[in-house]
Amino acid sequence: MGSATSDLPSLRTPLSDAAEAGLKIVIVGGFGVGKTTLVRSVSEIRPLNTEELMTQAGVGVDETRQVATKTTTTVAFDFGRISLNKRLVLYLFGAPGQERFWFLWDRLFSGTLGAVVLVDTRRMDESWYAIDRLEHHKTPFVVAVNRFDDEPDRYSLDEIRQALCLPAHVPLVDCDARVRSSGKGVLITLVDHLYEMAMAQEMTL
Template sequence: MTPTTTAARDRDPQAPDSRPPLPVKLVIAGGFGVGKTTTVGSISEISPLTTEAAITEVAAGVDDLTHTPRKTTTTVAMDFGCITIDPTLKLYLFGTPGQERFGFMWDDIVEGAIGGLVIVDTRRLDDCYAAVDYFEHKRIPFVVAANAFDGRIEHDLTEVRWALDIADQVPLITFDARERGSVRDALLSVLELALRRAES
């Protein structure tokens, strides 16, 4: 390629962009067994990195398995995956552990994130308070996503917003952690919120 051609490409807005996509960090948070690992696994373009450990008899006595009786493992550090949205943007997804005893890891996992997706299981809203409070306290833009277990949610979204005391400006959506397209739309809602916050 001649210098003239190179200079022409530099001036041509239609010329292909060889720069790597912009890396953006998002956090997937929520209580125990709400679908964080499933969410990352459904969308990641690489084999997700997980830190799953078997649920022991001792852990089963601490973690409520009433609504997740088939759950045999749990995240003890974090989940990690990534997805290229388009040639200019790549999302790096970090899933937090759900149990309170691993809460000391959250500050490190969340550092540098532009936003978060807080997943809730409407069958046990009590488990979601800590994640909502955390993002509110840190002033990190976040979207609350009710995971449709078995294709449905237990409560109307208005009731969920009231029960969790979620501010009106916080988006509240439903999604299915098992469905790639549904997860994509949920993550895009976080991106849109973070962009609006940045512009304001």
Template sequence: MDSTRFSADRPAATYLPAGVRRAVKIVVVGHFGVGKTTFIGSLSEIEPLRTEERMTAASAPVDDLSGAGSKETTTVALDFGRITLSDELVLYLFGTPGQQRFVQLWEDMTVGALGALLLVDPARLEATFPVIDLVESFGLEYAVAVNSFDPSVRYEASEIREALDLLPDTPVVHCDARDVASSAEALMELVRHLLSRTG
């Protein structure tokens, strides 16, 4: 995968090139408020499809906003973005909703997915365990991208691996979901992992 395809000044292509013959599907997963919508938005070459709704007082009893800052909206179905990797290959990114009440949407979204990129917030690692359980229940290979909201606090990959009880070969990479280059590197780490598992 060529990282230059993720430059900040990439052209906004609406339609796929006529030569595209193959599509790859990746799901971007993580707990509520971890940055999935931002991550897909930073990489997508098209205006991402977002299904965000304003959060209201009615959701207060079921949505834990602790650690989510000033979050005012939430994804209620999916996020969708696209990256054309070559003249023949396109990558589709599907972002899952983070709340447990939307888990039933996961099954359809994971069908045909090559793998998953799991975003985690190191300040809320406990919220990641149910997501890991879901990813593994669908049999998806995955990599972990640590999207830290506090740049002054940085945990080593080995500390994240131990805290989440990850397998030794599960990649762990740090990223900033707002930054194109950082998000692209996290995605490439997942792709390298998937290639190593199929090779």
């Protein structure tokens, strides 16, 4: 699976005057899992990227197995925006995936209402830190499995849930980060999850 995106709108959409609510959403996951691709594919504006060429300084430090052909890395964050309807806007922050930039995650989580954890089943262990930090911050999240064409084994969602020790209430879905409709579906799943959690909390008051 490459990073080329499809289903991109021919024109970037200006923010509607009717927009009333803006939610900060962070997209996290391991290096090369598709965070930048997801932000690019769904954003209505030209996304802000902080990708830089990988250099010799990262040799022996950065984990590049299964993504040996990747030549760039996000060093701060990606930023995009998508309107789910006329009133609800999501501001997307794609976190850097390399371990040496993980110290930035806690700052990105500040003010975040929800998160998407992107998972590559070829390197599933790289998802644990993201899940751990989100649970530490008590940030609601969904998990999206970004499927790659060269996966040696295609694990079911039930197998992935078990491997990641995900509680039953955490949504787990398949996605293709290159496809706008697929990425948007992940974000809708997250918003639905946030709404259900808010309603459940309200019922306990």
